[in-house]
Amino acid sequence: MxxxxxxxxxxxxxxxxxxxxxxxxxxxxxxxxxxxxxxxxxxxxxxxxxxxxxxxxxxxxxxxxxxxxxxxxxxxxxxxxxxxxxxxxxxxxxxKYRVNKEKIKKAIKKLEEILKKERIQRVAIGATVQYLEHTKIVSEELEKKGFGVLSGKGEMLASYQVLGCNYSGMEKQADKAQALVFVGDGRFHAIGMGLEFNKKVFIINPSSGTVNTLGLEKEKLVRKRISFIEHAKDAKKFGLLVSTKPGQQNLKKALEIKEELEKKEKKSIIFISENILPEHYIGLGIDVFVNTACPRIALDDESKFNAPVLSIEECEVVIEKKKIEDLFILD
Ligand code: SF4
Known part of the structure; x- marks a missing residue:
């Protein structure tokens, strides 16, 4: 509620x-x-x-x-x-979601058991804004039971808060933690946290009182992202996706990428729209898209596009400004 x-x-x-x-x-x-x-x-x-x-x-x-x-x-x-x-x-x-004490207690107990079983003593914690109250409770309860709980605060964000495009609040803490805890619903932010810091992520959902992990989801995703990068290295025509939404607009980056792609003799077209919808790009003969807007597009909606969708960082591997190892830690 x-x-x-x-x-x-x-x-x-x-x-x-x-x-x-x-x-x-x-x-x-x-x-x-x-x-x-x-x-x-x-x-x-x-x-x-x-x-x-x-x-x-x-x-x-x-x-x-x-x-x-x-x-x-x-x-x-x-x-x-x-x-x-x-x-x-x-x-x-x-x-904010109203705290349901029964459910949150049930979820914390479950998380404690899992952490003990996996011999994890120190976690870094992040949450979406709707669940910050719950996160304080999770953090306090874990500390009472002797776990180390690390949290931080990113620019323009509250303590503990993460966004799908901004995990800066956890940057320093994630390194020192053995695992990460995401408090919220859905899997998008948890996947983002796992990719950003390459650590095991536990998802504690205060609405359902459940605790889950990402399991093999992250590994599968990394393999898929790497195959997209490899595909893009041979691609000829790139569609650079730019949104006009004020907090997503990144035309400057799209222009920079276009210039770098030209040096590699790859053609690119910059497409501008408010919402980046797959149906806008049907029949245009694009081999690879590069998303400069919300990261959710490359992670959640990618399968709806008729060609792979790379993130800016992934495209930077294609134009040899970054290496795959800079993006993903390969086990
Ligand atoms: S860009 Fe995407 S992840 Fe970032 S705040 Fe907007 S919707 Fe959320």
């Missing part, structure tokens, strides 16, 4: 004297849009508008669009601030 204090939010809207309030929701929260809009309109007298497209992170802020529509305030639900310099006043409502 997500916790949002709408009355507190309404107070803030009244204080700011906003008349037209734009709202952005991730898919999982959009079902709450009607209830939130109704309560805000009733308590503040302001009108609300809701962006219908899903947003997966604060990288996808609709501040410019909201301003153009005449809104005087943007409410961005589900994520913490990421890019700053918003084009109009913005409130980030992080939407």
């Amino acid at each position: 997500i916790e949002i204090n709408i009355s507190k939010l309404a107070e803030e809207i009244k204080k700011r004297k906003a008349k037209l309030v734009a709202m952005q929701f991730p898919d999982g929260l959009k079902t709450k849009a009607e209830e939130i809009a109704d309560q805000i309109e009733k308590e503040t007298g302001a009108k609300t508008i809701v962006f219908a497209e899903p947003c997966f992170g604060a990288c996808d802020l609709k501040d410019r669009e909201a301003k153009e529509l005449g809104a005087d305030l943007l409410l961005h639900f589900g994520h913490s601030a990421l890019i700053g310099n918003e084009k109009l006043p913005t409130i980030y409502i992080e939407a």
Whole structure:
């Protein structure tokens, strides 16, 4: 259950004297849009508008669009601030999952047993913003049982927080840990953590009370990524994917890659779009795509494209600026 204090939010809207309030929701929260809009309109007298497209992170802020529509305030639900310099006043409502004590205790107990069995005494811990409260509990409980728990804080992030494109808070700690613990749901962030630090990852899901590991998933993924890089070395035509979303736009990098590919006598086309969707690129004869936007595209959606999708770093192996060993530690 997500916790949002709408009355507190309404107070803030009244204080700011906003008349037209734009709202952005991730898919999982959009079902709450009607209830939130109704309560805000009733308590503040302001009108609300809701962006219908899903947003997966604060990288996808609709501040410019909201301003153009005449809104005087943007409410961005589900994520913490990421890019700053918003084009109009913005409130980030992080939407935390309510702590279910039974479930979290059950999951911590399970994790303790697994760690003991695997003789792991020191872990580094990371979480998505919705589960930071749970993460504090996990951390405290593990410490009480004598485990070493390492955590850090990345730039623009809260303590423990990780994003699929930013694990900087764990950088120093991961090296000193025997394993990593991800607190959250889904596997995307846990896979990202495993790839970034090449350590075993335990996933503790406070919503279901379960504990899992990535198992062979990471090894399989690494093998697949390496085969894509090898394929790209012989490829002739590259599609460089650039998103216009403010926190994902990386045209500068795409232009640099284009220049390097030309030196290798490889043709490339830079494609610009807001959402990077596989159907945009059908029938264009592209041998390999290079994704410069959200890393989720190369990891989660890659199979929907009609050619392999490389990350920037993987393409840097193709243009000989990096080596495969710089990206993946091969056992
Ligand atoms: S992982 Fe992707 S969706 Fe999440 S903040 Fe980073 S760029 Fe945005």
